[in-house]
Amino acid sequence: MPQQTRVITKGQQSRFVKTLTPYMMILPAIILMGLIILVPIIRGIYMSFTTVNIMQRGAMTFVGLKNYEFLLQDPIFNIALRNTITWTLGVVFFQYIIGLGTALLLNEPIPLRGLFRGLVLVPWVVPSVVAALTWRWIYVPDYGILNYILRTLMIIDRPIQWLSNPDIAMSSVLVVGIWKWVPFMAVVLLSGLQSISNDLYEAAVVDGANIFQRFWFITMPHIRQLSTIVIMLSIIWTFNHFDIVYVMTRGGPASATHLLSTYAYLNAFNFNNFGYAAVLSVVMLVILLTFVIIFSRILLHKDS
Numbered sequence: 154m155p156q157q158t159r160v161i162t163k164g165q166q167s168r169f170v171k172t173l174t175p176y177m178m179i180l181p182a183i184i185l186m187g188l189i190i191l192v193p194i195i196r197g198i199y200m201s202f203t204t205v206n207i208m209q210r211g212a213m214t215f216v217g218l219k220n221y222e223f224l225l226q227d228p229i230f231n232i233a234l235r236n237t238i239t240w241t242l243g244v245v246f247f248q249y250i251i252g253l254g255t256a257l258l259l260n261e262p263i264p265l266r267g268l269f270r271g272l273v274l275v276p277w278v279v280p281s282v283v284a285a286l287t288w289r290w291i292y293v294p295d296y297g298i299l300n301y302i303l304r305t306l307m308i309i310d311r312p313i314q315w316l317s318n319p320d321i322a323m324s325s326v327l328v329v330g331i332w333k334w335v336p337f338m339a340v341v342l343l344s345g346l347q348s349i350s351n352d353l354y355e356a357a358v359v360d361g362a363n364i365f366q367r368f369w370f371i372t373m374p375h376i377r378q379l380s381t382i383v384i385m386l387s388i389i390w391t392f393n394h395f396d397i398v399y400v401m402t403r404g405g406p407a408s409a410t411h412l413l414s415t416y417a418y419l420n421a422f423n424f425n426n427f428g429y430a431a432v433l434s435v436v437m438l439v440i441l442l443t444f445v446i447i448f449s450r451i452l453l454h455k456d457s
Contacts, residue, residue, distance in 0.1 A: 194438070201431035220432045230433070233404075233411040236323060240412055241392045244330040249384060251331065252338025257372075259339065260346045270343075277336035285400035288329045292316050292401075316402055319409035326398055326410055333397065334387065341383045345376040378452075385448050389441060413437050 201220055203213040224230055259270050276284065291299050292315035303309045315325040349372065357367045395414040398404070404411035404419060413433055421430035 197431050197434055200428060201435045203428050205425075205427035207425055207427075216428070220428045223429065224432050224436070229408050229411060229416060232408050233413050233416040233433075234436075236410060237392060237412045237414075239323065240327060240330065240394075240398070241388055243327050244334065244391045245384060245387045247331045248334050248338045248387060249380070251335045253342055255335065255339040256342035256346055257368075259343055273339055274336050276333050277340075279333075281333065281396045282400055284333055285329065285397045288332075289316070289401050292325060317406055319407050322402060322406060322409050326401055329397055329401065330391065330394070334391070338383065338387065341379065342376060345379040346372065349375045381452055385445070385452075388444065392441060392444075393437070 200213065202217060203215050204220075206212045206214070255273060259266060259273065263269070279287075291297050294300060294312035294314050294317070297312075297315075299315070300309070300312045303313070313321070316322050353371050354367055357371060362370070393414060395412070395418065398410055398412055399415045399418065402410040404415045413436065417430045417433035417437075420426045420433065
């Protein structure tokens, strides 16, 4: 049989070029992101199966699952995992509730609204380390302003050890995290509120809907998707957070405020146990990937 040859017309070639061009344009960015993100992740996963000798310029010795076996026997890991979940859920929950309330207030035609919108951003723009140091001074038992105010109001009769008492240290740090990130949530939700047409509220008032009904049946449905996305981002950022807790308590007292991130840092740079620190990082990666996959499926299911 005679060999058949396929002739590519100019139109087909043009369509092929048009289809391929966008991918070729983003290929450098994909390669760069792969080098920046994937290579460290792969190296970190491999490091979790090794011990690292910093005296020999970081020479790695493969030890298999030894680091993971130690993880199951480490009591501090259980504390850090529990604290990380508490920290993440607590900060994000109150961040959303307070942020939504702030956004609703700033969306109303109140006097000096522009000024308040600017002031609400102050905690967010303050660097985390500066905020943590400032709150450490506020929490100082003997001359901190918080205890001074409470004693002046006769609420307490002796100084409270805010960061030295294992029973309340985590709650004290949690307050700082909420204070720091409420402005971000408020600004994002405020942008969603401003996109809602006033005609909907006016029609609801004519129909006799009260303020709670207008909030539940008009406001919440219109910011539902925005809320879902910003909550997912906040959970990821808060779960990975490090600097506030480390600066304020370094995981103490008695490991009461250790997060997975702070515990991994101390193992790597204080105890020179880079292999075990890599294990903790891998655990964080697995938890976040699981969360993102589940959350994304829920989000796609709602949109379908």
